[in-house]
Amino acid sequence: MAPSAVFDTDQIKDKARKDLLYLLEGVPGKKNLVIEKALAGPIGIFVKFSTLQDYGVDKVFLLENGNADVSQQNVVFIARGECAKHAQSIADHIKRMQRESQTAHEFSIFWVPRRTLVSEKILEEAGVLGDASISEFPLYFLPLEKDVLSLELDDSFSDLYLRKDPTPTYILARALMLVQQKHGLFPRITGKGDNAKKLADLLARMRQELIAGEDTSEGNKLGLTPSTTIESLIVIDREVDYATPLLTQLTYEGLIDETVGIANNQADVDSSVVGAAPQPAPGSSKTVGAAQAQGKKRKIALDSSDKLYHQLRDTNFAITRAKSTAELRDFVNKLPGYQAEQQSLKIHTGLAEEIMRHTRTEQFSRLLEVQQNLAAGADPSSQHEAIEELIARDAPISEVLRILCLESCIAGGIKPRELENFKKMILQAYGYQHILTLDALEKLQLLLSRTSPMATMIPISSSVATTGTKTNYTYLRKALRLIVDEVNEHDPNDIAYVYSGYAPLSIRLVQCILQKQYLASITRGGSANNTASVATGGPSQGWKGFEEAIKHVRGQTFDEVQKGEDKAVKARALLTGSGEKKTVFVVLLGGITSTEIAALRFIAKKEEARKQIIICTTSIISGSRIMDVAIEKGSLGKSNTT
Amino acid sequence: LFVREALKQPESRSSADKLTLAAKLISDSKETSFEHKALLEASTLLKMQEAFDRDLTEEFVGLSVNETLFQLIKGGYTNRAKKVQSEFKVPEKIFWWIRLRALVSARTWSELEDL
Numbered sequence: 239m240a241p242s243a244v245f246d247t248d249q250i251k252d253k254a255r256k257d258l259l260y261l262l263e264g265v266p267g268k269k270n271l272v273i274e275k276a277l278a279g280p281i282g283i284f285v286k287f288s289t290l291q292d293y294g295v296d297k298v299f300l301l302e303n304g305n306a307d308v309s310q311q312n313v314v315f316i317a318r319g320e321c322a323k324h325a326q327s328i329a330d331h332i333k334r335m336q337r338e339s340q341t342a343h344e345f346s347i348f349w350v351p352r353r354t355l356v357s358e359k360i361l362e363e364a365g366v367l368g369d370a371s372i373s374e375f376p377l378y379f380l381p382l383e384k385d386v387l388s389l390e391l392d393d394s395f396s397d398l399y400l401r402k403d404p405t406p407t408y409i410l411a412r413a414l415m416l417v418q419q420k421h422g423l424f425p426r427i428t429g430k431g432d433n434a435k436k437l438a439d440l441l442a443r444m445r446q447e448l449i450a451g452e453d454t455s456e457g458n459k460l461g462l463t464p465s466t467t468i469e470s471l472i473v474i475d476r477e478v479d480y481a482t483p484l485l486t487q488l489t490y491e492g493l494i495d496e497t498v499g500i501a502n503n504q505a506d507v508d509s510s511v512v513g514a515a516p517q518p519a520p521g522s523s524k525t526v527g528a529a530q531a532q533g534k535k536r537k538i539a540l541d542s543s544d545k546l547y548h549q550l551r552d553t554n555f556a557i558t559r560a561k562s563t564a565e566l567r568d569f570v571n572k573l574p575g576y577q578a579e580q581q582s583l584k585i586h587t588g589l590a591e592e593i594m595r596h597t598r599t600e601q602f603s604r605l606l607e608v609q610q611n612l613a614a615g616a617d618p619s620s621q622h623e624a625i626e627e628l629i630a631r632d633a634p635i636s637e638v639l640r641i642l643c644l645e646s647c648i649a650g651g652i653k654p655r656e657l658e659n660f661k662k663m664i665l666q667a668y669g670y671q672h673i674l675t676l677d678a679l680e681k682l683q684l685l686l687s688r689t690s691p692m693a694t695m696i697p698i699s700s701s702v703a704t705t706g707t708k709t710n711y712t713y714l715r716k717a718l719r720l721i722v723d724e725v726n727e728h729d730p731n732d733i734a735y736v737y738s739g740y741a742p743l744s745i746r747l748v749q750c751i752l753q754k755q756y757l758a759s760i761t762r763g764g765s766a767n768n769t770a771s772v773a774t775g776g777p778s779q780g781w782k783g784f785e786e787a788i789k790h791v792r793g794q795t796f797d798e799v800q801k802g803e804d805k806a807v808k809a810r811a812l813l814t815g816s817g818e819k820k821t822v823f824v825v826l827l828g829g830i831t832s833t834e835i836a837a838l839r840f841i842a843k844k845e846e847a848r849k850q851i852i853i854c855t856t857s858i859i860s861g862s863r864i865m866d867v868a869i870e871k872g873s874l875g876k877s878n879t880t
Numbered sequence: 881l882f883v884r885e886a887l888k889q890p891e892s893r894s895s896a897d898k899l900t901l902a903a904k905l906i907s908d909s910k911e912t913s914f915e916h917k918a919l920l921e922a923s924t925l926l927k928m929q930e931a932f933d934r935d936l937t938e939e940f941v942g943l944s945v946n947e948t949l950f951q952l953i954k955g956g957y958t959n960r961a962k963k964v965q966s967e968f969k970v971p972e973k974i975f976w977w978i979r980l981r982a983l984v985s986a987r988t989w990s991e992l993e994d995l
Contacts, residue, residue, distance in 0.1 A: 262314070314345075316350060350377045407827065484640050
């Protein structure tokens with residue numbers, strides 16, 4: 239039973255599909271599915287609608303629409319168990335259906351990923367708990383790509399940082415626990431950030447519980463010895479590096495995300511941009527989610543099954559731009575003339591042109607200029623005039639706030655008088671309801687005044703070397719070489735290419751940790767000597783100062799080794815042999831941007847011979863999505879219909 | 881927070897009342913002096929907008945200060961716009977930008993030339 243050396247995310251996909259279909263089999267006869275909106279997309283990733291039909295699913299409804307009909311006797315609800323709102327609306331549904339039809343219905347509820355006391359309580363109070371059979375659908379990680387696992391918790395950012403709700407951390411811990419049970423313990427857990435620490439603690443506790451709760455049969459023991467195929471787990475808390483997602487993403491995928499938005503590997507693009515939907519060719523990605531969205535918008539699946547997209551997605555958009563439409567066509571013509579490629583060509587030239595239209599606007603270049611200047615550490619005050627102008631010209635509020643937050647993050651708060659000025663301008667330009675927005679941003683510690691107690695905790699001199707309470711970009715810019723001036727966008731030599739010159743701090747940290755591994759291996763044995771010197775590129779000369787640098791990053795630092803029984807370890811090491819490719823799990827708690835994924839893939843490519851990097855996250859985020867969390871939607875004096 | 885409640889009020893009048901109430905609540909604390917001022921401004925704006933709604937054909941309630949200015953200038957009510965500007969101390973530069981945009985969208989080129 240030698241576990242495969244390379245971690246295969248398809249296993250997870252298969253398991254999720256099997257789990258769901260197994261649950262569906264448990265409900266005899268034809269049935270209607272009622273799915274929570276936020277789950278419809280994820281489920282569409284791993285199971286096709288036709289497969290569902292094979293398992294007796296007649297129609298699929300969205301929970302939020304409240305329009306599920308009574309045509310089938312069996313009704314199956316699928317919703318997240320943590321959310322009280324969903325439990326309530328399920329209860330409403332059940333009551334309504336019982337009222338509306340004479341025949342008795344069989345209700346089933348699948349909670350994702352687990353049932354909770356709260357939702358059971360709500361069902362009980364509504365008096366429908368007894369009418370439904372309840373099961374759990376343990377859906378945790380969703381493989382978005384071969385190397386990206388996501389929980390797809392859309393609210394994880396606001397949960398963690400605005401409401402300080404640790405649920406995403408818990409779910410992530412459970413998900414990682416499942417990985418550990420299958421592949422063995424992560425031999426080493428390294429991380430940065432308070433929530434990351436919490437995650438590690440949770441993992442340790444769950445492990446203890448597992449040991450205490452289980453009889454020591456051989457099979458279970460396996461899961462509790464350090465894995466030989468996994469090298470380590472690296473956890474980075476989003477809190478550590480807010481600035482990176484606030485910058486405009488410049489990879490192709492990132493820009494699509496910024497301009498049209500990507501959800502669950504799909505983008506809703508106006509059909510005027512990419513042409514009308516093609517005839518559903520056999521094997522095209524007709525999923526549950528796509529089946530429901532018709533009309534003007536067209537859903538486009540964006541994943542690496544599309545060869546052209548696979549090549550383009552992580553490149554800096556400057557190249558995509560350079561490749562003119564004609565060149566793209568040439569490229570595709572060289573490939574065997576598959577129809578699928580022709581189609582994807584049409585889609586991507588359309589998309590690229592749309593993005594170009596966006597990036598060519600004056601507003602976009604202004605924004606970018608300000609952002610780059612701030613990231614490079616220019617005096618923030620010098621940028622204020624440009625920001626003022628943006629406000630006066632009615633730029634979207636999310637963009638304006640993004641820049642201000644970026645300034646606050648990088649410079650350690652904005653000068654109180656200037657901040658007040660900006661606040662006043664924003665309220666006047668976008669409405670007074672944004673008092674709440676500004677308040678939320680302050681709570682997120684994204685927009686702070688320099689005098690506020692939270693901002694002043696930044697150690698001014700490097701001698702104050704307690705654990706950082708705030709990320710000090712001014713210091714790190716030098717220590718970790720966040721700004722790379724001579725970046726080659728066409729033939730990237732450093733991860734900084736993704737932001738045209740700025741290397742995301744979060745990913746730099748990952749680089750540091752990976753190099754720390756090398757350091758450890760040198761001290762143990764000389765065999766890894768040469769690998770250390772060819773380490774990940776970029777700041778490889780600076781790794782000695784790494785411990786010092788990390789003190790300037792916000793949150794707790796930890797580095798733990800998980801040991802098992804020595805004998806078992808040795809035995810397994812003998813069995814599997816050495817020199818194999820090992821897997822490193824990189825976890826970004828609180829979300830990752832597609833640009834950061836691109837940067838990680840860049841590292842992964844360099845390390846291809848020795849390591850496989852799996853990226854785990856709670857959700858894919860972007861700067862505008864962060865702002866959406868904070869922005870107040872209503873407006874004063876207008877009747878709010880929603 | 882009372883502001884949330886104010887957001888829910890369908891009528892602009894009751895919403896203004898709530899805002900004043902919220903303002904009173906936080907007026908004691910020194911730290912929130914900025915918010916206090918903003919809330920007072922908000923209710924002033926609402927009152928002005930109501931007046932505009934009565935007098936003019938366009939709808940104003942629910943707009944922000946800048947949007948109100950924009951609408952006023954576009955509609956050609958320059959004097960009213962000036963009043964709003966002084967009331968809320970909108971900086972000259974921003975006012976200028978708004979005026980430019982509004983005049984362009986109203987296509988009153990003759991006034992544009994006067995700038």
